[in-house]
Every structure is written in structure tokens, then in C-alpha cells.
Amino acid sequence: MEKIAFLGLGNMGAPMAHRLLAAGHPLTVWNRTPAKADALVADGAVLAATPAAAVRDADVVITMLADPQAALDVADAMIPALRPGVHWIDTSTVGPETVREVAARLPEGVPLIDAPVMGSTDRAATGELLILAGGDTAPVAEILGRLGTVTACGGPGTGAALKLVLINAMIGGVALVSETLRLAKSMGLPESLARESLAQGPLSGAVSRAYAKDALYAVSLAAKDVALATSALPGLPILTAVHETLTSRPDLATKDLSAIREHG
Structure with missing residues (x-):
């Protein structure tokens, strides 16, 4: 069994790491807040003091890190210690530009697979994530298979690019559902009628996500992901408006994305 180092034990990283540990992989973990590793260490993982x-x-x-800056900081800390032949799988959502920047820093013989995931904490725990992979996944196919289903996207950076496309479609859909529900309420329509009617149309997936109860995808992370898209292509008016919606309520920043429907 390959020795795995897992860095980033937030809401997504922790359940992903638990699956690999349960499968029998020797696991070393690191997190900026060490206490988040306590449950993994209790189950047999080794806690490292540094990346x-x-x-x-x-x-x-x-790696499963929150944003581009965190990814770059951890890369700087760990790259000098990477051995030739080690495979690095980055499951963070950081965009293709950051992937290219990190890849350019790697020594010869250390391939990087950008493999951001679709799915929230519930699917991370059950190994049902959709993994969007850029680069050669063959050497790590078994490990990725323990986390979910792999969609091969092409060369390095393509997984990161497709993640921005898919996640922004989802975020934009939830924002649209939230706004149309407020419109329905203003016209005296029952929420249940509006919800059921929207769920029968092309927004069905966004409706179910807007009412999700067992997921945790923080509004602040959604705002970060929309910002990555609008930075990659300025002049996206709908997503720009969605970003304004996501950042207009700082009190919702740590809550799940569905909070923009509940509290919008």
C-alpha cells in the first residue's frame, strides 16, 4: 500500500483522508490547525508538524486546500522535501492559473495531477465524489477510485478549468433559484408550489442543492470559486452579480451555500 501524505483537513479533506486510512494506506497528515487531525490520529494516522x-x-x-494562496504557501513549504517519483494530487479548487504556477516550481520527476472534486462533505465521506482530473492518473487510479469517480479532462490544468465551469454553473443556479423563490413569495405564491414547479424544469439540480441539509460548502468558498471564474474571464455579468450576492452577507460566510436561500 502506498504511503500517503494528506495535507488540508477541513470539511472536505478530513473525510477523504479517513477513507484512505480505512482502506489501509499508511497515512501522514498535516493541517494548519493541528487539532483537526485528532480523529485521524486516533485511528492510526501520523501527524506531521510541517508540510x-x-x-x-x-x-x-x-492536498485539499482552501484557496490559491494557501495552495502556493503549502507548495513552497513542501516542494523542497518531495522525492523524485512521488505523485502529487491536488484536489483543491484553485483554478488553472495556480495549477500552472505550482507545476512550474516542481522538480524533475514529480508529476502534478490537478484533481478538484464535485460533491460536498456527504459524498466525500462515502467515496462518491466526481473527480475532475488533469494529467496522467494511471499511476494513482486505485487511490482516486477510493475517493470517487474520475473524469479524465486532458492535460495538466484541464481538471481545474472544468471545475470552475461546473461549480459556477451550480452556484449560479442556486442563486437564481433563491431569487426566483423570493419573487414567488412577493406575488403570494406558496414556497412549496414554486419549489416543486422549479424542480420539474431544467433547474432541478439547483433546486435540490438550494435545499440541501447534509452538505457543507461554505458561502465564502463559493464566493472564492466565483471570483476565480470572473478573474479568468472578465465581463461575466451574471456571475459578477452572483459574487455580489455571496459577499453581501458576511454573517453567512461560514454557512452552507443553501443559506443564501434561507436568509437572502
Whole structure:
């Protein structure tokens, strides 16, 4: 079994790491807040004090980090300790530009697979994520298979690019559902009638996500993902408006995306 280093134990990273540990992989973990590793350590994982210490003996490195700056900071800390032949899988949502920047810093013989995921904490726990992979996944296919289903997107950076496309479609859909429900309420329509009618049309997936109860995809992370898209292509008026919606209520920043429907 490959030795795995897992860096980033937030709401998504922790359940993903638990699945790999349960499968029998020797697992070393690191997180900026060490206490978040307590449950994994109790189950047999080894806690490293630094990113470099975490990856030094690893065969495979997996990162799940919050944003581009966190990804770059961790990359700077761990790259000097990466051995030739180690495979790095980055499941963070950071956009193709950051993927290219990180890849350019890697030493010879250390391939990077950008493999951001679709799905929230519930699917992370059950191994049902949709993994959008850019690069050669063959050497790590078994490990990725423990986390979900892989969609091969092409060369490095293509997984990161497709993630921005899909996640922004979802976020924009939830924002649209939330706004149309407010419109329905203003005209005296029962929410249940509006919800059921919207769910029968092309927004059905966005309706179910707007009412999700077992997921945790923070509004602040959704805002970050929309910002990545609008930075990649300025002049997207709908997504720009969605970003304004997501950032207009700081009190909702740590709540799930469905909060924009509940509190909008």
C-alpha cells in the first residue's frame, strides 16, 4: 500500500483522508490547525508538524486546500522535501492559473495531477465524489477510485478549468433559484408550489442543492470559486452579480451555500 501524505483537513479533506486510512494506506497528515487531525490520529494516522515533514517519505501526496494562496504557501513549504517519483494530487479548487504556477516550481520527476472534486462533505465521506482530473492518473487510479469517480479532462490544468465551469454553473443556479423563490413569495405564491414547479424544469439540480441539509460548502468558498471564474474571464455579468450576492452577507460566510436561500 502506498504511503500517503494528506495535507488540508477541513470539511472536505478530513473525510477523504479517513477513507484512505480505512482502506489501509499508511497515512501522514498535516493541517494548519493541528487539532483537526485528532480523529485521524486516533485511528492510526501520523501527524506531521510541517508540510515538508508530512511529504518526506510519501509515495503519493494529496492536498485539499482552501484557496490559491494557501495552495502556493503549502507548495513552497513542501516542494523542497518531495522525492523524485512521488505523485502529487491536488484536489483543491484553485483554478488553472495556480495549477500552472505550482507545476512550474516542481522538480524533475514529480508529476502534478490537478484533481478538484464535485460533491460536498456527504459524498466525500462515502467515496462518491466526481473527480475532475488533469494529467496522467494511471499511476494513482486505485487511490482516486477510493475517493470517487474520475473524469479524465486532458492535460495538466484541464481538471481545474472544468471545475470552475461546473461549480459556477451550480452556484449560479442556486442563486437564481433563491431569487426566483423570493419573487414567488412577493406575488403570494406558496414556497412549496414554486419549489416543486422549479424542480420539474431544467433547474432541478439547483433546486435540490438550494435545499440541501447534509452538505457543507461554505458561502465564502463559493464566493472564492466565483471570483476565480470572473478573474479568468472578465465581463461575466451574471456571475459578477452572483459574487455580489455571496459577499453581501458576511454573517453567512461560514454557512452552507443553501443559506443564501434561507436568509437572502
